[in-house]
Amino acid sequence: MSRLDAYHFYERDWESYEALREAFEWEIPERFNMAEYVCDQWADDPERVAFYAESAAGERRTLTYGDVQEEANRLANYLASAGVERGDRVGICLGQRPEAAIAHVAIWKRNAVSVPLSTQFGPDALGYRLDDCGAIGCVVGPSSADTLREVRDDLDALETVLTVDAPPTSAEAEWSAIDEASARFEREPTDPEDDATIIYTSGTTGNPKGVLHAHRLLLGHLPAFAENFLAAGTTDGTVFRTPVEWSWIGSLFSMVMPTLFYGRPLVAYDADRFDPETEFELVERYGITNWGGPTTALRMMMQVDAPTDRFDVASIESVSAGGEAVGESVITWVTETFDGASFEEAYGQTEANLVVGDCSALRPVRAGKMGLAVPGHEVTVVDPETAEPTVEAGEVGEIAVRYEGDPVCFVEYWDEPDLTDEKVRNGWLLTEDLGTVxxxxxxxxxxxxxxxxxxxxxxxxxxxxxxxxxxxxxxxDVGVIGVPDDQRGEVPNAFVVVADGTEGSATLKRTLEERVKDRLAPYEYPRRIEFVDELPKTSTGKVRRESLRERVATSDS
Known part of the structure; x- marks a missing residue:
């Protein structure tokens, strides 16, 4: 197994960002399986820690890369005995705990396809995704076991269910069942273009889309991750942490898998909700050096009273944020609270992640800017109508990523060729985000x-x-839009037309809120529900969301 020197460019001195960008070239081996690089290459070192793991209940564990390899090999053998073949899809619905990462590694060893799923999903959301991808198996934790059981009879393809810290039914098995399997596993060769994972993303029309990625996906994330090491010139001594559950590309492949690729430890904390004070405690307890998460989490941490008087946070060297806009006040708070730690903003999406970001070691960070094109990625602003890069500097257009030859770009939308064709036009992957450069x-x-x-x-x-x-x-009838929110960036706002004979009451509001929480996810419920007599519609009967946004803007002014 080669070292892949291209992704260790931080070990060299660079005179400028432009010099690094010009010199960088993708290094994609002829054979490449993510499991080998995030686990097996480090497993012979008995002292190398992969995870510092805690739960909200107080349980603490430390797992080495050797531990991860042994468990992953056992699970891979167990899946093989259960009939999981190359290309089969296996869901993972676990909290932030080592077993989640181990499950991905095992599935990839089997040359199957992992499907990360949020523990916040209700039965509709969870059932749709497992059914859409035809998942043959699922690894599920205590917060989602009953949800899965509620929809399992409707999932014709689902045959194997493993529960983690949840008593299994007669049709399931507990995680300890893998103990009977061998701790050695002989993996078949994997091409970097082989299917590896399906991550579901939501758009504005139709059902959530399954974004299919190949094993090369990990390599596409590494340049942005490696930029964090430019100032130090090494990964030595680093400890990583993200509070985001590991079912999203912005955590799983922006933080978890790159950390493991470089053989460093990751702090996992399994809890039902984010607690800002706990975050400071974790920084102190484990000497976290690199922290990354959504701006919302940082805003919540900003509300903690006198954190530097109560917690030792001197270990923090770098803080990164993405997924939503970052204001100057957040950047100022980070650099003051963590004593000059660098701040890195990152931009991407499920189909092409970490393509733009700050490179603070070589270029100044500019408030209000997302950063620069990450080495290896060709990013520009195109005309939204023609997908041609004819937009002048400073003018608004659609942000786009060159599709061919970029390992971070998705393969396709699962079983949706027409949507794939719409997403990739004229050689560009269209982000559907408007921006300037x-x-x-x-x-x-x-x-x-x-x-x-x-x-x-x-x-x-x-x-x-x-x-x-x-x-x-x-x-x-109902229409939903996003409205600005100081803490969360945006929150859903629902406009509801009630059925004849029904009163738009506070009780109904609570019922509808709980319905979305239970059937979709808690973060999706409308924080504001307004009862209206009718909704603005287009000539084809679609809700005019722009008119709803104008209504909110007028009422808030």
Whole structure:
């Protein structure tokens, strides 16, 4: 197994960002399996820690890379005995705990396809995704076991269910069942283009889309991650942490897997919700050096009283944020609280992640700017109508990524060839984000070409919320938009037309809120529900969300 020197460029001195960008070239081996590089290459070192793991209940564990390899090999053998073959899909619905990463590694060893799933999903959201990808197996934790059981009879392909810290039913097995399997596993060769993972993302129309990525996906994330090491010139001594659950590309491949690729430890904390004081405690307890998460989490941490008087946070060297806009006040707070730690903003999406970001060691960070094109990625602003790069510097257009030859770009939308063709046009992967790029190469985000809601870093489909609300007998019609929120960036706002004979009451509001929480996810519920007599519609009967946004803007002014 080769070292892949291209992704260790931080070990060299660079006179400028431009010199690094010009010199960088992708290094993609003829055979490449992510499991080998995030686990097996480090497993012979008995002292190398992979995870410092805690739970909200107080349980603490330390796992080495050797521990991870042994468990992953056992699980891979167990899956093989259960009939999981190359290309089969296996869901992972676990909290932030080592077993989640181990499950991915095992599935990749088997040359199967992992499907990360949020523990916040209700039965509709979880059932749809497992059914859509035809998952043959699922590893599930205590917070989602009952949810899965509620929909399992409707999942024709699902045969194998492993529970973690949840008593299994007669049709399931507990994680300890893998103990009977061998700790040695002989992996078949994997091409970097082989299918590896499906991550679901929400848009504004239709159901959530399964974004299929190949094993090369990990390599595409490494340049942005490695930029964090430029100032130090080494990864030695680093300890990583993200509070985001590991079911999203912005945590799983922006932090978890790159950390493991470089053989460093990651702090995992399994809890139902984010607690800012706990975050400071973890920094002190484990000497966390590199922290990354959504801006919402940083805003919540900003509300903690006198953190530097109560916690030792001197270990922090770098803080990164993405998924939503970062204001100057957040950057100032980070650099003051963590005594001059660098701040790195990152931009991307499920289809092409970490393509723009700050490179603070070589270029100044500019408030209000997302950063520069990351080495290896060709990013520009195109005309939204023609997908041609004819937009002048400083003018608003659609942010786009050169598709061919970029390992971070998705393969396709699962079983949706027409949607794939719409996403990739004229050789560019269209992000559906409006933005600008100035003469010096700094990108700015200006808005969305669609209506997707980005709340606390989560991408939420208004149509998915609308369908869930409209299925309630008391709702005749509904429209959902995102509205600005100081803490979460945006929150869903629902406009509801009630059915004849129904009163738009506070009780109904609570019922509808709980319906979305239970059937989709807690972060998707509308924080504001307004009862209206009718909704603005287009000539084809679609809700005019722009008119709803104008209504909110007028009422808030």
């Amino acid at each position: 100035d003469e010096e190469g700094y990108f700015s985000f200006e808005g969305r070409t669609d209506d997707v809601i980005i709340t606390s870093g989560y991408r939420v489909s208004p149509e998915e919320i609308e369908e869930t609300l409209a299925s309630h007998d008391a709702v005749a």
